[in-house]
Amino acid sequence: MEREALARLILDQLPRFRSRLYLADAEALAQLLRRSPMAEVMSGDYAWSLCFEPAFVASLCWEGFLPICSELGGNGAPGLFVLMPKLHTHRCVLEPSAMHIPRKVRKRASAYRLTVGQAFEAVVDGCAAQHRPSWLFPPLRAALSALxxxxxxxxxxxxxxxxxxxxxxxxxxxxxxxxxxxxAGDLGCVVGRSYTSFSGFHTASGSGSVQLALTGALLQRAGFGWWDLGQEHGYKSGLGAAAVPRSQFLRTFRRLRAERNRLAEVVGPGGDASEASALPPRASAEAAAAAAAADGKAP
Incomplete structure (x- = not known):
């Protein structure tokens, strides 16, 4: 069925979609933003689309969305995949230098090594396996791989x-x-000096906490302005993250997306990030967090 005809059928059969913003493709998104700021257009957390073109997914990420995928129908039979771009009314963000790292995580860190971009499909597989039901359905996975x-x-x-x-x-x-x-691993999107975490996984006890700590240290050394953690959860608050309103998130995000990070410069050959992700001594980490709070640098 032609995409727009299918969209009309969904609206007719599923009333919950009628209150959500429909985005046909990248051009429709661009036209919408020429008329109104995104913060004024979005009423809830979700928009929806039937387009999975990589250029459209990239456009969504450029505007601060988290593109996730949902399956309509299914139940053992082939279903219909729908893209559900999410732009939270409140977003959980963390300044890397202010990350709280427990002492036991510091002790465990020496038993591991961090790399970047060396096992993309394996990390996506791990995320999909740990978080079931997963939103990493085939059409979205193909777009993420292309990007x-x-x-x-x-x-x-x-x-x-x-x-x-x-x-x-x-x-x-x-x-x-x-x-x-x-x-353990983390899947996310880099746009300038903003890193947005989409999903993560771990298979060994404590490895997830070590991965978060080392990733945070690497983001700090690579010059990232913040670590966007998406939806608010207790463990994220425990790391030192704070929830900010959508309008405030978008203002800071638009500034950070236009600035360059140094990720490729600090990561070594073969994606080795061991040196760049070395955890700072506890005392200096606490001092950095206190200085950031005193200067009002937290997003």
Whole structure:
């Protein structure tokens, strides 16, 4: 069925979609934003679309959306995939330098190694396996893969949205021939000096907390203005994140997306981020957090 005819059928059969903003494609989004700011157009958290073109997904990320996917129907039979771009009324954001890192996480960190962009599909698989039902359905996965940064991280420093993965590996003892194992990862989108986390996973106890800590340290050294964590949750508040209203989020996001990060510059050969993600001493980390709070730098 032609896309617009299918959209009309969905509106006719599913009343909940009638109150949500429909975005046909990237051009429709651009036309909408020429008329009104996004903060004035969105009433709830969700818009919807039947378009999964990578250029459209990139446009959504450029405007601060988290494009997620939903399946209508299904129940064992093939369903209809619908893109559900989410722009939270309140967004949870963290300044990397103000991240709270427990002492036990610091002790565990030396047993692991962080890389960037070296196992994209494996991290996506891990996220989909851990979070069921998953929103990482095939059409969205294809778009994210098409927008993923190369393993060299070329082009990831500018304003073009790029999807990257942060991978946590075991660090076998010296002399051990056992290969390193992927035990945690984070999937997200880099736009300038903003990093938005889409999903994460872990397979070993405590590895998820280590991955978060090392990723935060890396983002700080790479010059990111904030770490956008999406929807508010208790564990995110425990990291030091705060929820900000959508209008405030969009103002800061638009500034950060136009500024360059240094991710490709601080990551070593083969995506090795071990040196750049080294955790700062506890005392200096606490001092940095206190200085950020005193200067009013938190988003």
């Amino acid at each position: 993923s940064a190369p393993s060299s991280l070329r082009g990831v420093g500018g304003a073009t949205p790029c999807f990257v993965t942060f991978e946590l590996w075991t660090r076998p003892p010296d002399g051990c021939t056992e290969p390193a194992q992927l035990v």
